[in-house]
């Protein structure tokens with residue numbers, strides 16, 4: 001790894017009590033370039049601009065995929081990653097579906113640890129705080145032909161993060177727009193999936209909702225995901241979540257929730273969720289909770305579902321009654337080293353670059 | 357418009373008889389930046405790299421769309437665009453679906469004419485030759501939150517082009533992968549649509565095909581498009597093409613073919629095409645031709661259709677018998693100023709920047 005430390009650290013300008021998520025970047029970034037059929041050396045360099053022309057295939061043909069993960073700082077200042085090998089696996093799954101080269105463990109995991117090590121001061125401490133980390137691969141060849149690129153860049157950038165939604169949100173069950181096609185790229189964290197969701201989300205916001213629950217594009221009868229989260233539904237005391245598929249992203253938070261719920265002895269069913277069944281459960285009072293989970297938001301509890309022009313209100317449970325809140329706390333405590341880690345999910349970021 | 361002419365023209369290095377499509381760029385490009393809710397001034401500058409970080413939203417969330425069009429040079433050296441207002445309309449339709457700002461006629465059409473005027477020497481003369489032009493809009497804000505970007509770049513770059521496919525090609529009728537979801541972005545020239553198509557196309561190539569005929573994602577029973585082309589089927593003497601929809605790109609070449617076919621008195625039906633009907637027509641000998649149309653390739657005639665593990669051969673018609681070839685010639689002659697233009701499709705590019 002080539003390491004070029006910044007001579008102008010911006011850390012003194014970073015106020016952990018006053019920053020906006022997503023727009024403040026840590027001092028460094030990882031970059032690695034792919035050419036002639038292979039990846040070059042990993043470089044740790046100051047965060048900043050690089051040279052690309054508007055003919056770059058990444059922006060022309062959307063050959064680009066990414067990951068989202070976080071680093072957490074405990075009360076002693078130790079920094080942890082959470083299940084990073086899951087993101088490593090998933091970026092390669094996404095890359096494969098988009099006909100892009102996979103990255104090696106050395107590039108992804110070693111690059112990641114080096115970046116978080118050197119930028120550990122950028123990981124804010126305290127409840128709900130973390131450093132959000134964005135690994136990505138995008139096509140960099142300059143060519144105007146719709147074909148697989150011959151050049152790529154792998155990069156990791158990071159931005160301090162705090163709690164996303166603080167209020168419970170209302171979500172609209174989609175009856176027209178959709179996120180993924182059968183035989184499409186819904187299970188990949190493909191760049192284009194996100195752009196496709198913005199306009200429908202904006203329309204839902206104009207109707208007074210915060211987010212969308214995506215349904216299958218053919219019939220709109222089944223739940224898929226919610227915004228950029230996987231979705232859970234609780235009817236009586238049973239928790240449901242749809243199985244992952246080629247249309248549903250295999251979320252790390254979803255998987256962790258399922259395991260945490262099992263540990264608590266909650267009844268979890270991984271099976272298709274029918275819109276009709278959820279609406280019926282709401283009408284007959286058995287629908288207790290609906291929530292979304294993902295790295296960025298951790299958990300968002302929904303207070304109402306929009307369906308067919310109606311706003312279906314959900315009960316307001318106390319923190320003790322809410323499975324969503326109980327499981328969220330289990331997860332957050334584990335991520336922040338406030339509880340045991342029987343699963344081996346936490347990965348300590350060593351101090352390896354101090355003498356560089 | 358701010359005009360900054362190159363001081364190092366590369367035109368002397370350009371050999372119109374020996375270049376590869378898509379990788380050679382003309383001397384200049386148009387750029388225009390969007391910020392604070394409005395577009396800035398249009399700039400005509402030397403083609404080359406600009407500064408972007410890997411946090412650029414365009415490559416993270418795929419908020420990017422493009423156009424593809426061509427400039428043609430006639431035997432007297434006059435340069436023409438073909439129906440540029442259609443591409444102007446369509447880029448704004450794409451932008452709208454991706455929650456991006458639309459561009460004005462001044463930015464798009466004036467920028468386009470200025471670029472082609474100044475780089476007119478890059479338009480190669482002769483049959484099948486042209487300058488391929490790529491207008492695009494992409495998100496440039498640096499932010500790691502999946503939301504609508506606040507900053508964009510509009511750009512136009514150009515590359516000399518020649519005939520695409522020279523041989524008739526074999527195409528596979530897709531029975532698993534798909535290009536577009538109902539309620540998705542198939543009718544937009546969204547960057548992400550192309551990346552999504554590469555892997556399935558690669559698989560089809562490994563099976564010995566050159567391209568895919570996309571079918572509807574829910575049932576795979578209906579033709580949608582072929583590769584990056586709209587598709588036409590001729591059964592006996594009737595030409596069929598599917599109606600455009602939210603899943604099918606509204607191609608300029610498709611529209612031109614329909615009008616040219618009508619002018620010739622051919623029987624053209626714009627209606628859904630069932631895979632089953634095409635296969636049946638092939639079996640009973642009434643399937644005469646299947647072809648794809650688009651700006652890049654103009655027309656590609658298919659010699660075989662892959663379906664259900666079978667390779668269905670198509671008849672080899674002479675140029676005089678082939679509706680595809682007759683209509684292609686009508687179009688190419690019109691584009692290259694070799695025939696009358698009763699439709700008013702040709703737009704002459706004036707010499708306006710000579711004294712700059």
Ligand SMILES: Cc1ncc(COP(=O)(O)O)c(C=O)c1O
Nearest residue numbers: 228229230249251252253294295
């Ligand atoms: C579409 C989509 N679904 C679900 C998730 C949740 O995945 P994870 O828990 O791995 O963050 C994400 C990412 O945050 C996503 O983009």
Ligand SMILES: Cc1ncc(COP(=O)(O)O)c(C=O)c1O
Nearest residue numbers: 584585586605607608609650651
């Ligand atoms: C998906 C797709 N379909 C069809 C076409 C044909 O459109 P046009 O004739 O406007 O080039 C294109 C663009 O070339 C395309 O990308």
